[in-house]
Amino acid sequence: MTTTAVSQHQTKWWSGGKSPFNVEYGKLMMWYFLMSDSFTFGAFLISYGTIRFSQNYWPSPSYVFNTFPGAGEANLPLAFVSLMTFILIMSSVTMVLAVHEGHHGNKSGVVKWMAWTIVGGLCFLSCQAWEWHHLITGHHAVLVDPATNKIEEWGQSMRHNPWGPAVENMTYHGEKVTRPGPVAFGGYFFGITGFHGFHVFSGVIINVIMLIMAQTGVFERRGHYLMIEKAGLYWHFVDLVWVFVFLCFYLI
Amino acid sequence: MEHANVATEITIHHEPSDSTKRIWKVFWILLIITMVELGLGLSLYALSLPEGLRMHLIKGTIIILSLAKAYYIVSVFMHLGDEIRNMIMTIVVPLMLFIWFILAFIYDGNSYKNLRNKYDPYYKERTTEQKEKKAETPAQPGGKD
Numbered sequence: 187m188t189t190t191a192v193s194q195h196q197t198k199w200w201s202g203g204k205s206p207f208n209v210e211y212g213k214l215m216m217w218y219f220l221m222s223d224s225f226t227f228g229a230f231l232i233s234y235g236t237i238r239f240s241q242n243y244w245p246s247p248s249y250v251f252n253t254f255p256g257a258g259e260a261n262l263p264l265a266f267v268s269l270m271t272f273i274l275i276m277s278s279v280t281m282v283l284a285v286h287e288g289h290h291g292n293k294s295g296v297v298k299w300m301a302w303t304i305v306g307g308l309c310f311l312s313c314q315a316w317e318w319h320h321l322i323t324g325h326h327a328v329l330v331d332p333a334t335n336k337i338e339e340w341g342q343s344m345r346h347n348p349w350g351p352a353v354e355n356m357t358y359h360g361e362k363v364t365r366p367g368p369v370a371f372g373g374y375f376f377g378i379t380g381f382h383g384f385h386v387f388s389g390v391i392i393n394v395i396m397l398i399m400a401q402t403g404v405f406e407r408r409g410h411y412l413m414i415e416k417a418g419l420y421w422h423f424v425d426l427v428w429v430f431v432f433l434c435f436y437l438i
Numbered sequence: 439m440e441h442a443n444v445a446t447e448i449t450i451h452h453e454p455s456d457s458t459k460r461i462w463k464v465f466w467i468l469l470i471i472t473m474v475e476l477g478l479g480l481s482l483y484a485l486s487l488p489e490g491l492r493m494h495l496i497k498g499t500i501i502i503l504s505l506a507k508a509y510y511i512v513s514v515f516m517h518l519g520d521e522i523r524n525m526i527m528t529i530v531v532p533l534m535l536f537i538w539f540i541l542a543f544i545y546d547g548n549s550y551k552n553l554r555n556k557y558d559p560y561y562k563e564r565t566t567e568q569k570e571k572k573a574e575t576p577a578q579p580g581g582k583d
Contacts, residue, residue: 199524207525210445217518217529228536232543239547242555242565248483263483268476275472279465282515286461289454412445415517422516426508433504437479438497 216416220423223385227427230381231434234374241368245349247436250342255316267436270313271428277306278425281393285418288411293400296414300397303421307390314383318376324348327358329365337363347371375435382431385424392417452520464514471503478503 199206207214238244248263255266280302287295325339326348337358340348350367357363396417405411478500487493513519518526555562 199522204449205447207528208447208449208522209525210447214447214525217525221529221532224533225535228539232540235540236543236547239544240550240554242551242562246483248480264476264479268472271472272469275465275468278511278515279461282461283458285517286454286458419516422511425515426511429504429507429511433475433501437475437500437504438482 210412213412213416213419216419220419223423224427227378227381227430230374230378231430234370234378234434237368237370237374241370243351243368245347245367245371247438250321250349251317251436253320255320264436266313266317267432270310270317271432273306273309273313274425274428277303277310278422280306281418281421285411285415288405288414291406291411293403293406296400296405296411297397300393300400300414304390304393304397307386307393307421310386311383311390314379314386318379321375327361327363329353329356329363332365340366342372342375344372344376345369378431379435382424382427385427389417389421389424392420450522452517460514464510467510468507471507475500475503 199208209217251267252261252263253266254260254262280299284296284299284303287299321342324341326341327337328340328346328348328350330336330338335356340346342348347367347369348364349371350365353363353365396414399405399413400411405413478496482493482496487496518529
């Protein structure tokens, strides 16, 4: 019924007397903020793409991201990041369920699903902390100087990238030796996943505030759960950005 | 009922759906797409394809699948698909800038690589994987043993 009403009025929305967007002010502004934020992330990712296209060699993600907490040296390419992606999709689902309960004014439902969303966000942040720690403190044999066969053990950092082309016929304590990889890899990886992680972190803070407000009955007294919808938009955006971070850093 | 006074900006109310069926359906779609993407990403690794048409086809498929995921998240989870057309357009049309943004900058990066390889052969030799193997294999055994 609503859809037919909308299509009837579609061309007359601009004639004044009503908002042409049919969206509450704060929610509309949240949309515009997210649109501008998508340009920020887009600029970062496109800059990464530009640098990557300007290099003759770029490390394959399956070699860089092949470890899992507790699995030691087992070669499990992309396994851990799949878990992180699953956690984030799952927390997006619990968020949309909280919004759904909010539409029906169901306070206990909102509180329950917001709590699960926060748990999901914290799990994701923990995973990212482990991954960063693992990359930074890793030891990978790198042929620093081919003239003297000088080998150093590097972790992934902003200055060092141990994931260069493999050196043939050379091993170091049983491990294959590589040449230094493109330095930009570390800066982009830590910069972009860090910026995304900061969004997740602030999203968790916002969700905690929303949870407290829902629990104490602020939204119930207000008569609507629009704030949950706005926090939900932000949280889904964080998930949306991860789709592209996952694409650019881990898959291709 | 009571949400009639939510905001004066809202002329037509969306009727909230009663079931969560649509949400779970989209969850399964997202999960399956992600698993297909992972499968393709791992196949790049397992087959260790050389740079070429087949690799680009697989990567292109992964990109299209990611765009499909983005569509489902924005349209269903963020409920943009339920808004009126004016609202959808004010968000989607500015994002069209990304088409130019991506093409122009990727082209720029690629052009920079080609120019540098052309005018700095030593750089090309130092950073290209295949070239390096050919150059180093004869030198290596002598230098090491």
